[in-house]
Amino acid sequence: MIASIIWSVIILVFLCLPGKDLPEWSFFDIIPFFDKIVHAGLFLILAFLLICGIYKPQIPQDLLKIILIVIFIALSYGGLTELLQKLIATNRTADVFDWIADIIGSILGILLFLLFLKFNKRTGNPENI
Numbered sequence: 205m206i207a208s209i210i211w212s213v214i215i216l217v218f219l220c221l222p223g224k225d226l227p228e229w230s231f232f233d234i235i236p237f238f239d240k241i242v243h244a245g246l247f248l249i250l251a252f253l254l255i256c257g258i259y260k261p262q263i264p265q266d267l268l269k270i271i272l273i274v275i276f277i278a279l280s281y282g283g284l285t286e287l288l289q290k291l292i293a294t295n296r297t298a299d300v301f302d303w304i305a306d307i308i309g310s311i312l313g314i315l316l317f318l319l320f321l322k323f324n325k326r327t328g329n330p331e332n333i
Contacts, residue, residue, distance in 0.1 A: 205257030208250060212281060215246050219285045220292060243282075243302045244309030251278045251313030259317075271314055278313075282306030 254274045259265065282303050290298035 205254075208253035208257050211250050211253050215250060215281075216285060216288070218246070220288055240301060240305040243305035244312065247278055247282060247306040247309030248313040248316065250281070251275075251310040252317050253313075254278065255314055255317045259321075261321075274314060275307075275310060278310035279307055282310070 251274055254277060255270060258270050258274065259267065285306075286298040286300075286303050
C-alpha cells in the first residue's frame with residue numbers, strides 16, 4: 205500500500221508541474237496522443253499498486269469489491285489531478301480526455317493484476333503478487 209501512496213504523490217508532482225518545466229522532446233510530438241499514453245501509463249501503475257496493496261490471497265476476500273474500490277479511487281484521483289491542474293498548475297489545463305486516459309490506464313492496471321493472479325494460481329504460487 206505504501207508503494208501506491210508514493211506513486212500517487214509522484215503522479216501529483218508530475219501532473220502539476222508548470223507547463224514550462226516539462227521537457228520538450230520533438231520525438232514525442234511524432235507519437236499521436238503521447239500525453240494520453242503517459243496518463244494511461246501512470247494510472248495503470250497506480251491501479252496495479254493499489255490492488256496489490258489491498259488484495260491478500262491468504263485472506264478470503266471479495267475480489268470484485270476490491271476491484272470496484274480501486275476503480276473508484278483511481279477515477280476520483282484522476283479527476284482530482286485534472287481539477288488541480290486547472291486550479292493551481294501554471295500553463296496546464298484540465299482535460300476530460302486525460303481523465304478518460306487515466307480511467308483506461310486504471311482498468312488496464314487491474315487487468316494486468318488479474319493476469320498475474322491467474323498466472324500465479326496456474327503455477328501454484330498465488331501469494332507472490
